[in-house]
Structures are given as structure tokens and as C-alpha cells.
Amino acid sequence: MSLFDWFANRKKLGPISKERQEREIADGLWKKCESCGVLTYIKDLQANQMVCLECGHHHRIFSHERIRQLIDADTWQAFDDHINPKDPLRFRDRKAYSDRLRDMQAKTQLKDAVQTGMGQIEGLPVVLGVMDFRFMGGSMGSVVGEKLTRLIEYGTQNKLPVVIVCSSGGARMQEGMLSLMQMAKISGALERHRQARLLYVPVLSHPTTGGVTASFAMLGDIILAEPKATIAFAGRRVVEQTLREKLPDDFQTAEYLLNHGFVDVIAPRTQLKKMLAQLIRLHQPYSPKNYQANSDQVNPERHSLSNSGSRTSIGTSS
Numbered sequence: 001m002s003l004f005d006w007f008a009n010r011k012k013l014g015p016i017s018k019e020r021q022e023r024e025i026a027d028g029l030w031k032k033c034e035s036c037g038v039l040t041y042i043k044d045l046q047a048n049q050m051v052c053l054e055c056g057h058h059h060r061i062f063s064h065e066r067i068r069q070l071i072d073a074d075t076w077q078a079f080d081d082h083i084n085p086k087d088p089l090r091f092r093d094r095k096a097y098s099d100r101l102r103d104m105q106a107k108t109q110l111k112d113a114v115q116t117g118m119g120q121i122e123g124l125p126v127v128l129g130v131m132d133f134r135f136m137g138g139s140m141g142s143v144v145g146e147k148l149t150r151l152i153e154y155g156t157q158n159k160l161p162v163v164i165v166c167s168s169g170g171a172r173m174q175e176g177m178l179s180l181m182q183m184a185k186i187s188g189a190l191e192r193h194r195q196a197r198l199l200y201v202p203v204l205s206h207p208t209t210g211g212v213t214a215s216f217a218m219l220g221d222i223i224l225a226e227p228k229a230t231i232a233f234a235g236r237r238v239v240e241q242t243l244r245e246k247l248p249d250d251f252q253t254a255e256y257l258l259n260h261g262f263v264d265v266i267a268p269r270t271q272l273k274k275m276l277a278q279l280i281r282l283h284q285p286y287s288p289k290n291y292q293a294n295s296d297q298v299n300p301e302r303h304s305l306s307n308s309g310s311r312t313s314i315g316t317s318s
């Protein structure tokens with residue numbers, strides 16, 4: 001088709017509907033910021049780790065992108081890619097759970113809502129789990145629980161720090177009790193990791209809610225959160241109805257939880273990798289070799305975690 005024909009066709013279609021315009025923005029080269037409305041060239045946005053250049057809004061990113069941002073190139077080694085979810089209750093709402101799973105797998109190219117593996121952050125070995133909100137709202141079923149438990153156990157056995165990037169709507173109700181027991185299973189694995197005096201850092205991204213908040217998201221030695229992330233157990237409306245009280249506007253945001261001591265550091269995405277590397281370096285077990293590495297690598301201007309709230313790290317430094 002010649003350029004002329006293309007323009008002629010486009011004219012024939014009449015004025016572009018708002019919906020179509022939005023779709024083209026979403027699919028195309030530009031992205032509109034949900035917070036300030038400014039259009040940004042997608043490559044500029046990607047270069048800034050999907051953080052708005054105008055207002056600092058953190059656009060949602062998914063597991064592949066997150067791993068690419070955090071892990072040094074060519075060091076990622078995925079774990080347990082083969083574990084597939086099951087449908088033991090033969091659950092059905094508007095759609096059968098097994099169909100839902102199949103559709104999600106086709107759409108996301110993931111087996112379930114988490115990717116786990118090992119890699120390096122600024123040359124430091126780490127085991128990393130990244131939840132993926134696209135897959136049924138990042139809900140925690142047996143596969144998420146099993147993969148994270150294995151990941152943490154691998155970390156314990158190999159004396160490695162664990163980082164989990166959380167993003168979840170909570171437990172996966174289609175698996176009933178089996179999804180709820182994952183909270184205890186993961187927490188148990190984390191306790192054994194803690195007893196081995198190893199570092200665990202959860203990173204709470206938008207949104208981290210329900211059973212994930214009620215278990216491993218809040219069990220970190222140091223808890224990081226992305227700016228303005230929603231972090232909650234029960235939804236705002238449920239809490240308001242229970243307490244019969246109007247809640248503050250910033251209730252259940254990362255900043256609110258920082259002020260109330262649940263979150264230790266608000267970590268802007270563009271600094272997240274650096275912060276994690278610094279935390280891991282500071283918590284490396286003492287050995288003359290590490291000591292040498294620390295004095296070489298940690299420079300004073302990187303000690304910028306002083307606004308990190310009142311909590312100190314537990315379990316690893318005592």
C-alpha cells in the first residue's frame with residue numbers, strides 16, 4: 001500500500017475514536033502516564049525503567065522486565081520452570097479454573113504467577129523470586145507457594161540472600177485451603193533461612209495485598225517498597241466498615257506504612273538494584289575476602305539509607 005492510499009484509508013475511517021486512540025497509545029510507541037497524563041516515547045520510558053520522566057509515576061512492570069532490570073546480564077538461571085498448576089477442587093465460577101489457567105498460560109507464557117531463579121546483582125549472587133501480576137492478579141496458589149519455598153530452601157542450603165519482588169492480589173481462592181497453607185509453608189522456609197543468619201529482602205510493588213502481605217511480604221529483615229505502592233491485607237472498604245471510621249487518604253500506601261514502621265525504605269525503581277546490592281554487601285558474612293571487597297566497593301555517598309525508618313535489620317546482623 002502506498003503512503004497516499006494509507007492516508008486516504010485513514011481519512012475514510014473518520015475521526016479516531018477515543019477508545020481507538022487509547023489503544024494505539026497502549027500498543028504503540030507512546031505511553032500515557034496514568035498519573036500526570038503526559039505522553040512519553042516508550043523507549044525513553046523503558047530506558048528509565050518504566051518510571052515517568054515527568055512525575056515519577058511507577059508504571060506497572062512484569063516479571064521478565066523486572067528480572068532484566070535487577071539481574072546482571074547473562075547471569076539469570078531459572079528454577080522449577082516445569083511446575084504446573086493443578087485444579088484439585090475442579091473449581092468453577094463464570095469459567096472453569098482449568099480453562100482460566102490455560103488461557104493465562106497462553107497469554108503470559110508463564111506456568112503460574114511467579115518466576116524464580118538465581119543470578120547476580122552487581123556481581124553478588126542472589127536467589128530472586130518475582131511475582132507476575134498479569135497471571136490471575138499475581139494470586140498465590142500451590143505453584144507460587146512451592147516455587148518460592150524451593151527458592152528459599154535453595155538460598156538456605158547455599159547460604160545466599162533471598163530477594164522476592166511481591167505483586168499480588170492475595171491467595172488464589174480457586175485452590176481453597178491449598179492456597180492458604182502456602183502462607184505457612186513459605187513462612188516456615190523463611191524462618192529456617194533466618195535461623196541460618198541469612199538476609200531476606202522483600203520488595204513490595206504495586207499492589208501487594210491479602211495473603212502475601214500477611215506472610216512473606218512482611219517477614220523481611222529489611223522491607224523495601226516502591227513509591228506509592230498499595231500495600232494492604234484487607235481492602236480499604238472492608239477495614240472502614242469494620243472499624244466504622246473514615247480512613248486517611250494515603251492509608252495503605254507505601255509511604256503510610258513507612259511512617260508507621262511496617263516498611264523500612266521507599267525504593268524508587270531506578271535505584272532499586274543499587275540499594276539491593278548495597279544491602280547484600282553490608283550483610284555478607286564476615287570473611288577477610290568480603291571485608292576487602294566491602295572496603296573497595298562501598299563508597300560513602302552510597303550510604304543513603306538513613307531515611308529508612310526506625311527498624312533495624314534483625315536476624316542477620318546480631
Ligand SMILES: [Zn+2]
Nearest residue numbers: 033036052055
Ligand atoms: Zn507522569
